[in-house]
Amino acid sequence: MSAPFAASHPSIVRRAFARLIQWFDADYIPEGRDALWAEKDRVDWLRCIPFIILHGGCLGVIWVGWSPIAVWTTVALYFVRMFAVTGIHHRYFSHKSYSTSRFGQFLLAVFAGTAVQRGSLWWAYHHRHHHQHSDEPEDAHSPHVHGFWWSHIGWITSRRNFPTDYTKIRDLAKYPELVFLNRFDLIVPILLAVALFTTGGLLAHVAPGLHTTGAQMLVWGFFVSTTVLFHGTACINSFTHLWGKRRFDTTDDSRNSLVLALITLGEGWHNNHHRYQACTRQGFYWWEIDITYYGLKALSWTGFIWGLKPVPQSILDEAARADHLHTIAAAQHAASHHPDYSLSNLKKVVPAAAAIAVATATASQAAAPKKAEGPAIHRDVTEETHNLAKKTPPPAAQS
C-alpha cells in the first residue's frame, strides 16, 4: 500500500501551503528570497489564484447585469485609482518627486493599495529596478528582452518577482507602517470590495430606482474596474517601450505617446520620464497632457503635499534641441520623397519655431514651487532617485 500523498511529497505540500499563506502575507517566504531570485522565470499558478479570480470575476456581469450607477462607478474607480498608481506608487514612492508628512505618506500608501497592484514598496522596488536595467536582460518586464505578453502580464505572475527586496528601498523600508501595508497587501483591496458590496446593498434598499445590488457593484466596481486598471497600467511596461516617438536618445527604447498618456493619466510620456525621472511632471510641456500632474498640483494647493520637483532647464533645453533636430530630419525626409518640397522655406521657419519652444520652456519654469523640504522623511530622496539614473548622465553634464 502506498504512503499518503502528503507523506510521500512533503515538499510539494509544504510549498502549496506556503502559497496559500502568501496570498495574505506577502513576506512569508520559507525558502528565502535569495532562493526565489536564483530561479528562472516561471508562472506560480497557485500563488496567482487571486489574480486569476480577479480576471474571472469580470464574468460575473453575465449574472448581475448592469446599471448606469455601476458602470459610472467602474469608470470613476478606474481613473481615481489610476491617479493613485501614477501619482503615488510611481511618482511618490518610486521616485519621491514630491514631499508629504509621514502620516500623509501612510494615507497615500492606503489609497494606492486600492489599486490592487500589491504594496507600494513592492511596486517601488520593481520600478526602480526597471530604471536601473531598462531593456537589459535583468529588466523584469522589457518587451524587447522577454516579448510583449511577458512584459504586459507574464512577469507579474513569475515566482521570482513576488518578493520585495527591502534592502534596495531602505528609504521606504524604514517605516514599519509602510512595510505592514506591503506585507499584508490584500487588506486594502478586501476593504474596498466589502465597501462596494455594502454600498450596492444599501442602494438597493434606499434607492431601488438605481437598479443596482451589492453583487452588481462588487462585480463592476471591483472586478471589472480593477482588471481594466491593471491592463491600463501594464501598457506602460509593454507598449511604452514599443509604440510612440522618441524625443531623447536614452539607452533604453522608451517612447512618448499621447494615446497612452490619456489612458494612464500622463504616464505615456515615458521617454521624457526615462530621460529625467526625478521631476513630478512627465509631460514636459503644456501640450503634453499629464492629468496626474495636474491632480498633484491641485493637491499641493491644499498643503497635503509639497515640493513638487520641476523639470530642470537643462533638460528642457535638451528637449528643444532634440525637437529641432527631429524637425530638420523630418523636413529632409519629406524633401527626399517629394522633389517639389522646398527645404529653403523650412530653414527659415524651423529656427523660429525652436526659439519659441525654448522660450515656452523657460516660461514654464517661472512657476516652479519653492516651498521648503518637509521633515526628515525626504532628506535622502534626491540621492535615492539620482542613483537610479546611473545610465543617463545628469542634466548639467549635457547642458
Ligand SMILES: [Zn+2]
Ligand atoms: Zn520604462
Ligand SMILES: [Zn+2]
Ligand atoms: Zn519611473
